[in-house]
Amino acid sequence: MGKDSLAGGTYGIPLYRELQRRLTRALSEGTWKPGEALPSESRLAQQYGVSIGTVRKAIDELVSGRILVRQQGRGTFVATHTADRLLFHFFHVVPRSDGHGRPPGTEREMPRPVLRSFRRAAAGATVARELGIDAGAPILRIDNLLLLGARPVIVDEISISAPLFPDLDRQRFEGRPGTIYGLYQADYGINVVRSNERLSAVACPPAIAKLLGLRARQPVLNIRRVAYTYADRPVESRVSWVDTREHEYLSDLWKSDPDHDR
């Protein structure tokens, strides 16, 4: 029975759920970094003084929540923000599928970001509420134009709490090797695991319309996303404006992932 043994611990709540809580906390504390392997199931079982089946049950939900990834013969790993993961779990804009026989959601394409502005600002009421910080608190405000194919399709307005991302500046942001969530993860140990989006149709503001090559007041899809890390801690508030003339927003609550069979 290892030093972290759960034996004789919490009452009322199941062992596997308590173990899950501890694993999640360890994850949020950076005990194992994204891409790294956790100890093997048998070692975890030994360490926490539970059976291997209980360890598997604790891990099961973290895997189905895309927080961990299991690989037979290799181990269990902390999920990383690869381009694929971004595409299938956090990026829902796809080419329209009107008419063609092709099933929706296939042939997704990685958006090419063009940085429009990077600056420090103070949180407005809405962003503050979404990020769980005080109104007026310092934030970083990043405006991006996303190209799909050759065409500008999305304008992203990103707000993140400045103290969470020390020393993040324009150079560093633009020089990131992968996705934005990959940057949060690799440079700041913040792993975005879930997001929540609220959509509405609005008349396009002139400034946005100019970027999208749209006439002002034309209908655009407005998306407010809040991205969360472990334990539902908000990390990023993002407002997107989507030109849906040639693209659409795909919401497929199940089977959104070709790899992940369930």
Add this chain to the structure above:
Amino acid sequence: MGKDSLAGGTYGIPLYRELQRRLTRALSEGTWKPGEALPSESRLAQQYGVSIGTVRKAIDELVSGRILVRQQGRGTFVATHTADRLLFHFFHVVPRSDGHGRPPGTEREMPRPVLRSFRRAAAGATVARELGIDAGAPILRIDNLLLLGARPVIVDEISISAPLFPDLDRQRFEGRPGTIYGLYQADYGINVVRSNERLSAVACPPAIAKLLGLRARQPVLNIRRVAYTYADRPVESRVSWVDTREHEYLSDLWKSDPDHDR
């Protein structure tokens, strides 16, 4: 070992997955109707000649896919289309949450439907493709206006394959006791278990605008939904027009359900 034993059966694919396949097929054949209980886990184990753990694993995914519902001490039941289930899994339009401290998604309200028209028609190309039938095949076309509070917010244009719903007429449709999916289920044994939605922002057609109390060409949210039953068989194609001045579309891929913890 029961007559349905899986022993010595399929090679290569796991027992629990084969059992899952058989259960799904039995479900689609109406062996157990919605609301009814399946045989107990121990009985299923006996019947199929597998251990109880394997039965649980087979059922696990059907439960997480909301196809079955487990109740400790009672049994395992085929999910039914209660108002709650509709609200949380198939109805994503909620009051805007701008400004208020209230978390998004709470305080949902059941829409009140007003039937605008019920008629027989021929499937157009898009609907035919979505329903997996031939273009020109007979369909039922139902137009609904949905009120949230006192206000008209959504126009629904529903298309279903006529042969799938024999003898369905306006009286029967309007006289249904519960939701539309409840009608499909109770009267035709068709259990909608999944849906897929594609959203875009468009200028509101005049006919729709009149119903929603909106000026023509104002931005509205256009939703194309295809609803599926077991084994990904399409059942319904629905086009919705949503007035998002006071409401918005909520897309929360995880924790959309207060009951269902995962």
Add this chain to the structure above:
DNA sequence: TCAAACAACTCATCTATATGAATCCTTCCA
């Protein structure tokens, strides 16, 4: 040197069993 064989390790599947918790039904007694 190269490649096959092997060993050691991982997660995946499957079994068997025990105990607890929730529900339902019957029995029994005041």
Add this chain to the structure above:
DNA sequence: TGGAAGGATTCATATAGATGAGTTGTTTGA
């Protein structure tokens, strides 16, 4: 008549172990 007690049945949790499959690294042998 009513309600408590008990028993039977259900799913929920937890354990222990066997076997299989996939991966990795090492050893062996031609």
